[in-house]
Amino acid sequence: EAGVTQFPSHSVIEKGQTVTLRCDPISGHDNLYWYRRVMGKEIKFLLHFVKESKQDESGMPNNRFLAERTGGTYSTLKVQPAELEDSGVYFCASSQDSANPSTDTQYFGPGTRLTVL
């Protein structure tokens, strides 16, 4: 079974440009999460999708960030325009059934390292 995949693995852009990150969750997982880790700090929650609906977007830093999950499969996270402080590693995770803690877990992708110059 394929794990969570993310593309690209690295992205280097100039301040003011736009970047789109993509996440493909594990097939059949309705729950999809975005997290971000800024240089050496904790991994912080950004938002949570259930299928195509945003369940919780309380962690989104500001309106320069837009997440979508059309059709309830893969998700994109767009940063427009990018600022220096957006640099970090963006992780995506997916889970199947968030109502059963004995069997459920969040599976994480390898992350996208974003550098804004």
Added chain:
Amino acid sequence: AQSVTQPDIHITVSEGASLELRCNYSYGATPYLFWYVQSPGQGLQLLLKYFSGDTLVQGIKGFEAEFKRSQSSFNLRKPSVHWSDAAEYFCAVGPYNFNKFYFGSGTKLNVKP
């Protein structure tokens, strides 16, 4: 406020030695606790989780963790470290439905030969 503290940023141990990574949490409800590991170039891999029952939890790769409610701690242990355990370890706490994890800032483990 919900938070997780991993007080050790870097730890170096010799191969074969025992390991304990510390994790303290602050959480306003019943905590569900996790340890993840990230090896270079890899995603975060779940080592173990605690959600109820026995407070000593066994995980993969020979790791275990003990939940101590009175100390708000969930320390990770391994009796004998292998060179392949060199990685970064993250402690996390979340709600019963796993919808929003709070992570610590990670502990980088270096293993000396």
